[in-house]
Amino acid sequence: MSIMLVRRSCAGCGETDAAPLFRELVSCRKCGLIYYPRLLEPGEAERLYSDEYFAGAEYFDYWSDRATHESNFRRRMRQLSPWLPEGSHLYEVGCSYGVFLNVARERWRVQGCDIAAEACRVAVEQFGLDVRRADFLDVPLKRGEVDGFCLWDTIEHLDAPDKYLAKMAEVLPPGGVVALTTGDIGSWLARKQGERWRQIHPPTHLWYFSEATLRRTLERFGFEVVWSAHIGMSRSLGQIVYSLTSLGKARPSLLHRLCVGSGLARLSLPLNTFDLLMVVARRSAEPSNTVRRSAA
Secondary structure (H helix, E strand, O other): OOHHHOEOOOOOOOOOOEEEOOOOOEEEOOOOOEEOOEOOOOOHHHHHOOHHHHHHHOOOOOHHHHHHHHHHHHHHHHHHHHHOOOOOEEEEEOOOOOHHHHHHOOOOEEEEEEOOHHHHHHHHHHHOOOEEEOOHHHOOOOOOOOOEEEEEOOHHHOOOHHHHHHHHHHHOOOOOEEEEEEEOOOOHHHHHHHHHOOOOOOOOOOEEOOHHHHHHHHHHOOEEEEEEEEOOEEEEHHHHHHHHHOOOOOOOOHHHHHHHHHOHHHOEEEEOOOOEEEEEEEEOOOOOHHHHHHHO
16 A cells, blocks of 8 residues: 555544544544644655755745744743753754754753754754754653753644654653644634634644643643643744745745845744644653553
8 A cells, every 4th residue: 555545543542533624634533633644655754844944945044034033942941941940951852953952051951853954964063052863753862861852833743743752751750841832723813714724734734733632642641731821923024924925936026025135024023823832741640551552
């Protein structure tokens, strides 16, 4: 059977019975988690997150917006700080260019991984970070070696987030934390816009959590949500205009070119549309053997 025909199981509960929704997405009949049912082909993720992803395919120019990303990540660091003591070992899954890790090492010992080769190269050469190009599932980590994991706008991209959470549960000591951000498909804006919601773009976004389905998924692996909020973030005017007028097109729009040429592209605008969810969860219990086997 071609892998193109292989359907994934639900990361929230492990079941495979799902109802068609829209835009190729399905909704789990048992737990309600919405997801893209086709498994990625071998090497497809690496192709999706090539250099073009950060310079034209998803972002106009991720690296040139470094100052805006740093501002956002300093807020993430402040929000996470109450739950992770200073000096703890923090590991970022999907660390991209390492902008967050470069900020976070002011408070914690940091490491990270990503499958994007160029992004990892920049993280190592520009920031001197301990970052490896690898799938997290292939990174050797010992039990108790890490105190916290973070996944900023990453869990929705993972082919098998249940396997990632199972590994994190194995590595973290009791009291260790997982912090993540992801779009909230249960938010008012997502429900209002339906299939037009900006976060819906498979196969880069595979999983569409609500606050309830994310909480249940974390609980499945022995994590208790201790804090959650709909958070705002800053975006450069250049990225906003690019996303609205040029994303997916052969060349940037005239409006975007004018924005860049005038220097306005670098202006940073804070915004909270209340459809981006941040959650901090603490490892409080051992996952069941059944869950571990289903996630293996």
